[in-house]
Amino acid sequence: MTDGGTVLKVAMPKGRIYKQASKLFRQAGLPIPEDFDDSRRLIIPVPEANMEFIMAKPVDVPTYVEYGVADIGIVGKDVLMEENKDVYELLDLGIARCRMSVIGLPGWEPVIHPRVATKYPRVASQYFRERGQQVEVIKLNGSIELAPLIGLADRIVDMVETGKTLVENGLVEMEPMFEVTSRLIANRVSYRLQNGAIQSLCDRLSEMLAARI
Ligand code: PRP
Helix, strand or coil: HHHHHHHEEEEEEEEEEHHHHHHHHHHCCCCCHHHHCCCCCCCEEEEHHCEEEEEECCHHHHHHHCCCCCCCCEEEHHHHHHHCCEEEEEEEEECCCCEEEEEEECCCCCCCCCCCEEECHHHHHHHHCCCCCCCEEEECCCCCCHHHHCCCCCCCEEEEECHHHHHHHHCCEEEEEEEEEEEECCCHHHHCCCHHHHHHHHHHHHHHHHHHH
């Protein structure tokens, strides 16, 4: 599976994406044992595939890959754009599909220099800058939908998957910004040194994704 017996280190996001990502890897023939799904272990070797999984907080996956402590990783396009790390984006895995949107309260009136709360300050700033709109971006770490409800922000920039969170909090999607799916990324040096292993993994995943369509 890997070049010269070197173990391929894979940064795997814990939480929401993990289930879909591990299913995809299993469908591609990679032997990820089922008991990993509920494990609290952070480093999981799979010697039969010459791989090692690093269970990471999703937002940290691009950092591990940029520094080369993981050769490849799985990460949402949202995080990839926000973190802006120096990594190769190899493959759109088409999983964890959702969208980044501008969200607000219904009947919201435009104001000069509105406040926008988000987990994605870089993405949000760029989006409004490109549209010539001056906004004050406020970084939050979660439960972003609270911000317009309690008067912290006029709008939010956040992910919409099923839309349930918006409905339950009486918010509306004002502008869909872009679609988000998970991506396979690689460290630049690993991509050269472990090219055989990484390419063969990409090929297996690509074939499997093509067969799904
Ligand atoms: C994400 C996102 C929204 C919600 C959207 O939050 O920030 O709040 O999911 O999903 P839905 O459209 O299916 O309701 P997450 O659950 O990751 O938690 P967070 O509030 O800590 O960001």
